[in-house]
């Protein structure tokens with residue numbers, strides 16, 4: 001069975017590059033009916049935080065990237081690494097090294113002075129040194145010094161590394177703590193990972209890891225190294241390019257559907273298709289179609305996709321995403337139209353859900369004053385029109401879109417003016433702004449009582465400002 005994993009280090013915000021590799025690993029497992037595992041690589045205790053771990057878990061939940069096992073924590077697996085290191089020593093694939101810091105520094109300086117690449121010289125390699133509690137030692141992996149490490153990367157193609165370029169890697173430090181490359185191998189082995197999909201920044205770790213796999217007499221997983229994401233200036237994507245952490249997109253009102261769709265296309269394609277539902281992504285994804293070249297982040301396209309999903313997704317679902325943002329903006333959304341109705345009314349005009357929420361306030365709360373640019377629509381000459389409309393509305397028993405539309409049209413006819421000439425002042429009266437959904441829809445959502453009260457208030461405002 002195929003097993004993939006997402007193995008983030010919880011050392012800060014989860015950014016787009018990381019979550020994209022998570023998406024690809026998840027999709028590959030789902031496409032092949034396999035399993036997807038979450039592993040928190042927290043052995044760097046100085047930089048790892050509980051907060052960052054929580055961000056990873058929350059981000060994956062928000063995006064719907066569910067895992068079949070985990071999260072596993074490396075710090076809870078120290079005993080496995082210790083045993084695995086002992087096994088390698090017993091089998092002659094690793095050794096204890098007592099070289100002092102001073103010796104290693106001297107060695108390094110010498111090599112640099114001779115213009116050689118700094119590398120451990122194998123001083124303790126063949127000495128079979130035993131453990132001495134009273135003296136600090138590290139455990140090093142006995143890397144083959146000859147030949148090459150070759151592997152077929154599913155994205156990058158065939159890759160080859162010279163063994164003599166690889167050091168005798170420290171796998172356990174003097175404090176007994178295992179090191180990164182070693183933990184990854186022991187984990188991938190124990191967790192029966194068949195396919196590793198990760199950022200191209202890990203390519204140089206791969207030959208080292210492959211050698212350790214072989215020392216355990218197993219074949220390594222199949223690797224896919226995904227090119228990195230760049231900003232529009234060709235530099236590695238970072239905050240400077242306006243790329244936020246995953247959860248910040250949630251806070252800014254992006255839909256998980258839009259972010260996933262954006263991320264899958266950033267480095268992968270299927271013909272010239274742009275829109276992919278979750279099911280389609282699962283059905284069509286293959287690592288072989290991941291692009292070799294680095295992709296450039298395009299915030300405009302992400303916004304375009306967000307607009308698309310706001311408009312086309314089931315409004316019930318959009319409403320569930322909108323709710324926490326309404327809470328955050330402290331809009332009293334219990335007192336007014338349902339969020340689902342709100343979404344239907346506003347979805348044509350919103351690029352993000354924050355924008356939608358912000359524009360919805362007048363449906364739920366009274367506004368203090370008319371927007372400055374809206375005031376000009378409340379002129380004395382519209383008072384009679386407003387008065388007439390008010391009367392008609394008062395008598396309207398069935399407060400439906402059609403009836404409201406008819407009523408506005410009747411008034412326009414009666415005064416022999418264009419529909420907009422009636423609609424705009426009334427819009428200002430009931431929303432305080434010049435932009436809203438069609439007036440009949442706006443009136444329906446506001447409800448009769450609220451709408452009439454505001455029209456009354458507008459009549460009062462007109463009277464007061466003309467006197």
Ligand code: GLU
Pocket residue numbers: 006007008009041184196197198199202
């Ligand atoms: N922990 C590594 C990272 O966050 C990933 C290692 C891997 O996928 O093998 O970059």
